[in-house]
Amino acid sequence: MGPKISGKGQQSHRMVILAAIFVLMTLLILYGSNNVTDDVYAPFHVATNHALMTTDLKKWAGREGYVPVSGNKNMSLHCHDCALVTSSSHVLGTGAGEEIDRSECVIRMNDAPTMGFESDVGNHTTLRVVAHSSVFRVVRRPNEFLQRTDSNPVIIFWGPPNKIGKEAKGTLYRLIQRVSTTYSNLSCFSVTPSKMRRFDNLFHRETGRDRSKSHSWLSTGWFTMVIAIEMCDNIKVYGMVPPNYCLKKPGSKKMPYHYYKPRGPDECLTYLQNESGRRGNHHRFITEKQVFARWAKQYNITFTHPKW
Ligand SMILES: *[C@@H]1O[C@H](CO)[C@@H](O)[C@H](O)[C@H]1NC(C)=O
Ligand SMILES: *[C@@H]1O[C@H](CO)[C@@H](O)[C@H](O)[C@H]1NC(C)=O
Ligand SMILES: *[C@@H]1O[C@H](CO)[C@@H](O)[C@H](O)[C@H]1NC(C)=O
Ligand SMILES: *[C@@H]1O[C@H](CO)[C@@H](O)[C@H](O)[C@H]1NC(C)=O
Ligand SMILES: *[C@@H]1O[C@H](CO)[C@@H](O)[C@H](O)[C@H]1NC(C)=O
Numbered sequence: 001m002g003p004k005i006s007g008k009g010q011q012s013h014r015m016v017i018l019a020a021i022f023v024l025m026t027l028l029i030l031y032g033s034n035n036v037t038d039d040v041y042a043p044f045h046v047a048t049n050h051a052l053m054t055t056d057l058k059k060w061a062g063r064e065g066y067v068p069v070s071g072n073k074n075m076s077l078h079c080h081d082c083a084l085v086t087s088s089s090h091v092l093g094t095g096a097g098e099e100i101d102r103s104e105c106v107i108r109m110n111d112a113p114t115m116g117f118e119s120d121v122g123n124h125t126t127l128r129v130v131a132h133s134s135v136f137r138v139v140r141r142p143n144e145f146l147q148r149t150d151s152n153p154v155i156i157f158w159g160p161p162n163k164i165g166k167e168a169k170g171t172l173y174r175l176i177q178r179v180s181t182t183y184s185n186l187s188c189f190s191v192t193p194s195k196m197r198r199f200d201n202l203f204h205r206e207t208g209r210d211r212s213k214s215h216s217w218l219s220t221g222w223f224t225m226v227i228a229i230e231m232c233d234n235i236k237v238y239g240m241v242p243p244n245y246c247l248k249k250p251g252s253k254k255m256p257y258h259y260y261k262p263r264g265p266d267e268c269l270t271y272l273q274n275e276s277g278r279r280g281n282h283h284r285f286i287t288e289k290q291v292f293a294r295w296a297k298q299y300n301i302t303f304t305h306p307k308w
Contacts, residue, residue, distance in 0.1 A: 055205055057299070061230035065195030066156060067166070069180035069188040077127060077154055079105035082232035084224065085121050087112040088267060089256040091239035094305045097122040100238060107228055109220045110134035113144055113260050121238070121259070125153050127231075129224040132159025135172055139179060146183045154187045155179075158223045161193035191223070199223065206291045207284075219283045225292055234300045242308040243289035246271050 066075035083103035085091065087110065100106055100122035107127045108114075111134050114123045125148060130138055135157065138145045157164050163172050180188035191199070199218060200211045211218065221240075228235050239259070246268035257267045271285040295301060 054294075054298070055202055057226060057229045057295070060198070060202070062195075065192055065198070066189040067192055069157070069176050069190055071180075073187050073189075075154070075156075075187075075189050077105070077231045079103075079126070079231060080233045081105070082107055082126075082228055082235045083122070084228050084235055084237045085109075085112070086221070086237065086239040087258045087260070088239040088241070089259040089262070090241065090267075090305050091120050092117075092259050094120050094238070096120060096238055096305060100124070103236070105232065107224060109224050111137040111141070111145065112258070113141075115144055117259065124150055126150065127154045127156065127227070129156050129158065129220055129227060131220045131223075132157065132163045132172060134220070135164075135175060139175060142183070146179060146186060148185065152185060152187060154189065156189045156191065156223075156227060158191040158196070158199075158220070161196060164190050165193055166190075199226065202226065206294075207287055209284075209287075214284075215278065215281050216284050216287075217281045219285060219288060221285070222288050225288075225295070229295065229299050229301075235302070237301060237303045239305050240289070240292075240303055241267075241306060242303070243286055243293055245306075246286065 068075075081103050082105045083100045084107045085100060087108075097117075097119045101124045105126035106122060106124045107129070108121075108125050109129050110131055112121070114121055114125065128138075128145070138155075157176055159172075162168050163170060164176060166173065176188060176190065180186065199222070203209070203211045203216070203218060203222070209216065255267045256262050256264045257270045258264050274282040275284055275286045292301070296303070
């Protein structure tokens, strides 16, 4: 008897294959649509199990991570109370300016201005954390950002080593260097290449995701929060929404992403679109905030406007 299948057997064989394909397709569709909702609601969900390693950021900190752009200053900022002022339009109308200015140290990001917004964001700046992509915008307005009368304000520049590193010797690095030598009251530092790698590793450990393999870019908010934890005993964050804020209120009213760009993009839209972005590199604003929420329990961090 050869391996000959009768007509009837062949037909039922075909039926089985068709049924299997049908079941597979159904599963794929179900799984696929699950993924789609995931993409919208929690695409980059941080695992809450203990497989994630937690890092003691106080021990993780180190001065060697920041090198002076010129001269031989040390990054030795330490403050008991810090106000971390976000760039979100949630700060508008809060009247928090005076309270912010009463903090021992005030931390700001990129080119977020104080002029014209003093009553809500205050007018002191102790530290400004500036992304490589914001350097030009900061340098373009020296009397707002560089000629400060605050005693010895600090600027920390972060970016890929091939852009802001000493070895790069590119336009951006030369510009930062010129700023640092021109404005002697400023202390300018850049994040070292090894510290940049540590920021990536930290993201991996805290989210379970490899930054570059998951096509993610760290935000200035990520760098700023970590640096604040390194240097402050207590941190009060102004204008940062909780991680699930944009998921819970899909139809909530439009809030500009930046307080100084009233006609700019909507904050929640920017967060949600970045969070679910797969092609190209994206900021994981919501994932980062999930980590911040965990850090808030571990370190002394409180959030106001909105309070959470
Ligand atoms: C910076 O720190 C090093 C060692 O930690 C020290 O030798 C040096 O004097 C410090 N420089 C300044 C300007 O404080
Ligand atoms: C800003 O600075 C001026 C003095 O330079 C001060 O009078 C004012 O109270 C400060 N704070 C705010 C919130 O405007
Ligand atoms: C630098 O700081 C001193 C006092 O700390 C101040 O008198 C001077 O005006 C400042 N210079 C600039 C350019 O802001
Ligand atoms: C935590 O921060 C708050 C407000 O900044 C402060 O009142 C409190 O004493 C801090 N707690 C500790 C343990 O440092
Ligand atoms: C992601 O966020 C940045 C702001 O950091 C924004 O410029 C960009 O448009 C956002 N991307 C998407 C797809 O929303």
